[in-house]
Amino acid sequence: MLDVSVAYNRYRFLGYEFLTWVWFLIEKNHDKLKGFDRELVSLDIGNRIVLENRLNDDLVESITIRGDEADLKEGMLALRKGAVATQLNLIYRTGSYEWRFSIKGENFSIGNLKFPETAPLESKDDAEAGVLERIYLYEKAILFVDTMFKNFVQLRISEEWDKEVVPLLKQWIHEV
Amino acid sequence: MGILSASVSITRYKVTGKLEEPVLQTIADGLRRNMITDIDNEASEKAVGWTSFEYPFNPNFEGSSFVMGAYLIFSLRIDKKAIPPKIVKKHHTIEMAKHLAETGRDRLSKNEKRAIREKVVNDLCLRIPATPAVCDLIWHMEDASLWFFSNQKAANEELETLFSNSFQVNLVRLFPYAVADLMLNLSESDRQILSNLSPARFTE
Numbered sequence: 001m002l003d004v005s006v007a008y009n010r011y012r013f014l015g016y017e018f019l020t021w022v023w024f025l026i027e028k029n030h031d032k033l034k035g036f037d038r039e040l041v042s043l044d045i046g047n048r049i050v051l052e053n054r055l056n057d058d059l060v061e062s063i064t065i066r067g068d069e070a071d072l073k074e075g076m077l078a079l080r081k082g083a084v085a086t087q088l089n090l091i092y093r094t095g096s097y098e099w100r101f102s103i104k105g106e107n108f109s110i111g112n113l114k115f116p117e118t119a120p121l122e123s124k125d126d127a128e129a130g131v132l133e134r135i136y137l138y139e140k141a142i143l144f145v146d147t148m149f150k151n152f153v154q155l156r157i158s159e160e161w162d163k164e165v166v167p168l169l170k171q172w173i174h175e176v
Numbered sequence: 177m178g179i180l181s182a183s184v185s186i187t188r189y190k191v192t193g194k195l196e197e198p199v200l201q202t203i204a205d206g207l208r209r210n211m212i213t214d215i216d217n218e219a220s221e222k223a224v225g226w227t228s229f230e231y232p233f234n235p236n237f238e239g240s241s242f243v244m245g246a247y248l249i250f251s252l253r254i255d256k257k258a259i260p261p262k263i264v265k266k267h268h269t270i271e272m273a274k275h276l277a278e279t280g281r282d283r284l285s286k287n288e289k290r291a292i293r294e295k296v297v298n299d300l301c302l303r304i305p306a307t308p309a310v311c312d313l314i315w316h317m318e319d320a321s322l323w324f325f326s327n328q329k330a331a332n333e334e335l336e337t338l339f340s341n342s343f344q345v346n347l348v349r350l351f352p353y354a355v356a357d358l359m360l361n362l363s364e365s366d367r368q369i370l371s372n373l374s375p376a377r378f379t380e
Binding site: 002004007008010011012013014015017018020079080081082084105106107108109110111112113114121127128130131132134135138142146149150153156157161162166169170173174 | 179180182183184185186187188230244245247249314323327348349350351352353354355356357359360362366369370371373374375376377378379380
């Protein structure tokens with residue numbers, strides 16, 4: 001791999017484009033998301049979106065939309081002006097279970113991950129089982145993100161990206 | 177931040193390099209050698225080291241206490257003494273006045289002021305207990321991946337340094353390009369395409 005810090009900065013856009021694409025799928029192509037996880041009930045935007053518009057090398061405009069059921073019009077407007085999503089809060093549901101977490105496009109750090117409720121721990125044996133259960137729950141959300149990202153990368157390096165995906169994203173961004 | 181917290185933050189890493197055999201012994205030795213030491217009654221302002229997941233304030237790495245199923249679980253502890261600047265300033269001013277009175281002089285050199293300040297900070301450090309911050313980690317040996325339960329830049333930097341010093345293997349943070357390059361089993365030609373990518377434009 002390239003030098004880590006060079007790769008981190010040069011390809012920062014990959015994470016931003018990935019999140020923008022995920023937002024597009026949430027709005028326009030839920031069926032594709034179901035292909036990533038056959039247990040998926042829904043994937044929704046949660047209570048926070050951060051967008052960034054790099055106007056030139058020194059000037060970066062940042063837009064944050066917060067709040068449950070927030071109006072995303074401001075975000076769409078920012079996309080229309082050339083911004084990309086740099087952070088999304090997602091609500092991921094499978095069966096009757098729900099995960100909420102934020103993901104940063106720049107470094108893929110997962111923040112504020114809330115997961116389905118687990119039984120209280122009462123003994124030392126419970127603690128080990130509790131930890132393994134937590135690992136399973138964290139892994140489930142992480143695996144879903146990884147599966148989406150794997151599909152994104154395959155698409156991003158294919159001819160389909162420029163020919164089909166970018167026009168669809170443009171259409172979504174610019175529709176009234 | 178802990179594995180069992182009500183909500184968690186996770187930074188993901190790939191462990192690169194080869195651990196010396198026997199692996200568990202190498203890890204146990206690295207943990208013991210770099211275990212956190214208590215600085216409550218010492219002049220140190222900060223200590224960084226490993227601690228046990230189960231007993232973060234009484235670390236013990238005997239046997240394979242850090243192994244849980246297919247995972248290695250332990251914690252990074254950062255103890256810091258945060259002395260409010262105003263307290264430092266107060267004691268510095270008092271000590272400087274005392275020094276002037278004792279020597280009968282009316283001013284101190286820059287070096288004298290600095291030396292007095294260092295002594296003040298050391299004396300205060302002896303009296304102030306350290307505030308601990310514990311961040312758990314899960315190391316999955318089979319796929320050489322690691323989850324660190326903090327997104328804080330300083331904690332992640334401490335982790336990367338201590339991990340490399342303790343086990344002689346490195347942590348590569350799994351940012352998007354690293355995930356694509358290290359985790360997706362891309363062919364050589366696909367990797368070439370990936371490395372030639374430039375940002376897309378979604379505006380008309």
